[in-house]
Amino acid sequence: MKDNLITIDGPAGAGKTTVSRELARRLGYTYVDTGALYRGVAWAVRTAGCAGGDDERIGAVCRSVSMYFTDTPRGLRFFVNGEDVSDAIRTQEITMLASALSARAVVRDALLGVQRRLGAEGNAIFEGRDMGTVVFPEARFKFYLDADPEIRVLRRYKELLEKGEDIRLETVRQNMQKRDQDDSSRALAPLKPAPDAVRIDSTAMSLDQVIVVILEHISKRRK
Numbered sequence: 001m002k003d004n005l006i007t008i009d010g011p012a013g014a015g016k017t018t019v020s021r022e023l024a025r026r027l028g029y030t031y032v033d034t035g036a037l038y039r040g041v042a043w044a045v046r047t048a049g050c051a052g053g054d055d056e057r058i059g060a061v062c063r064s065v066s067m068y069f070t071d072t073p074r075g076l077r078f079f080v081n082g083e084d085v086s087d088a089i090r091t092q093e094i095t096m097l098a099s100a101l102s103a104r105a106v107v108r109d110a111l112l113g114v115q116r117r118l119g120a121e122g123n124a125i126f127e128g129r130d131m132g133t134v135v136f137p138e139a140r141f142k143f144y145l146d147a148d149p150e151i152r153v154l155r156r157y158k159e160l161l162e163k164g165e166d167i168r169l170e171t172v173r174q175n176m177q178k179r180d181q182d183d184s185s186r187a188l189a190p191l192k193p194a195p196d197a198v199r200i201d202s203t204a205m206s207l208d209q210v211i212v213v214i215l216e217h218i219s220k221r222r223k
């Protein structure tokens, strides 16, 4: 059992990022957004002009890509091949490409090693889809965060509008439905709760309430 890892899985818009960041801040843990790694690969694949490529081409990009998170005066930023792509990876185009590429073994295999190396570095909170099931099945503290689909759509829509994206609510709804469906039905590491994960429905909960539930569970298990 790995005592130093907290995993938070769940679908898009369930509040994983806000919860994970705040939890990391309170506990003094490193926060790792594994969705950003899939988005980073998607960005690199698109930049290399091989989004429709075969496994060989996609694999070559995965093997050569350099990705890291770094603290800056603007907060935690994410760099791919030396470029700050923190905002560029949040567009709908990259979002959908990341989801499509994440179903491919060549991409998942490449990122598995990256994530496990990060997990060996110390106390960390890993947010994603398969953290508790595949990447860190031995983590001691596992959570699965979910919320009503329409609430998730509205949260994501608001987020995108705040980022200045010109997008319709219906497009966000359709994209999220497709992503939910694809991410949970794929053959490799599909989105699902680990059998030993604590499930939290955040539909009617505030950020603070979710944090309290998680912290209480962790301290109970530690006793």
Ligand code: DC
Residues within 6 Å of the ligand: 012, 034, 035, 036, 038, 039, 095, 098, 099, 102, 103, 127, 128, 129, 130, 131, 179, 183
């Ligand atoms: O968490 P996110 O929305 O940033 O993730 C983008 C896509 O990456 C998501 O649709 C599926 C994929 N992903 C994954 O397959 N496994 C993870 N651990 C994290 C993300």
